[in-house]
Amino acid sequence: MKNITLRRRIAAHYVYHRRSLLRNAIVSWSSDGRVAGVEVPGNVDACAGVEFYNGILVPDFVNAHCHLELSYLKGAIPQGGGFTAFARGMGEVRGxxxxxxRQLAAAEADRRMWRQGIGGVGDVCNGDSSFAVKADSPVDYLSFLELFGLGASSARGAGAARTACGGLRAALYGHPPCYLFPAGCGVPFGRGIGYRAAFRTLYGESCGA
Structure with a gap:
């Protein structure tokens, strides 16, 4: 932590770090809000300038698959009917x-995730209606711009969404199980190939502070 200005030092009974629970550990934050280090002192009570909290200190949770733009459908479609009933109900109520x-519902869903400790979200997008909410949010979003095919209309839609998302991080994503290649061409493009690769790039392979 040499030459780093520390802003806060926080300790708890346990700190979840790299898939392990560390007892009475201290997490230090730099002045730019980044985690500067995790240490386990001999006696945390003797350390100056440390905030101590009861319980377990964990990194932000990640919601790996979200449809923020569909938040307005919450409670509008009966549960238990399976995907067919869901798709039919969505067509009936979305208009x-x-x-x-829709913006108000997306903003409330965003606030709820933040309150629940979710700091990273993979959000599937079919339009640009959620971009303003995400641009104003403390949550770290990766927007998956969903493709339903390789035709010109799908490409134009994805291109427009890519432009509209501005500085938000985004990646193209093929909708499953609608494969993006013509039937019989022998190309095995299936679910989540680009999706998983983009998540590895954004959040890495391991969990922890």
């Missing part, structure tokens, strides 16, 4: 909510 109601 009942206007742009402002």
């Amino acid at each position: 009942l909510k206007g742009p402002e109601e």
Whole structure:
């Protein structure tokens, strides 16, 4: 931590770090809000300038698959009917909510995730309606711009969404199980190939502070 200005030092009974629980460990934050280090002192009570909290200190949780733009559907479709009933219900109710109601629902879902300790989200997008909420959020989003095929119309839609997302991080994503290649061409492009690769790039292979 040489030449780093520390902003906060926080300790707890346990700190979850790299898939292990460390007892009475201290997490230090630098002035730019990044984790500067994790240490286990001999006696945390003797350490100056440390905030101590009861319980377990963990890194942000990650919601790996979200549809923020569909938050307005919460509670509008009966549960237990399977995917067919869900798809039918979505078609019936999606036109009942206007742009402002959809924005409010997305903003509330974003706030709820943050309150629950979620700091990273992989968000599947079919349009740009959620981008303003994400641009204003403390949550770290990776937007998956969903492709339903390799045709010109799908490419144009993805290109427009890519432009609209501005500085938000985004990656193209093929919708499963609608494979992106013509039937019979022998190319095995299946679910989540680009999805998993993008997540490895953003969050890495390991968990922990």
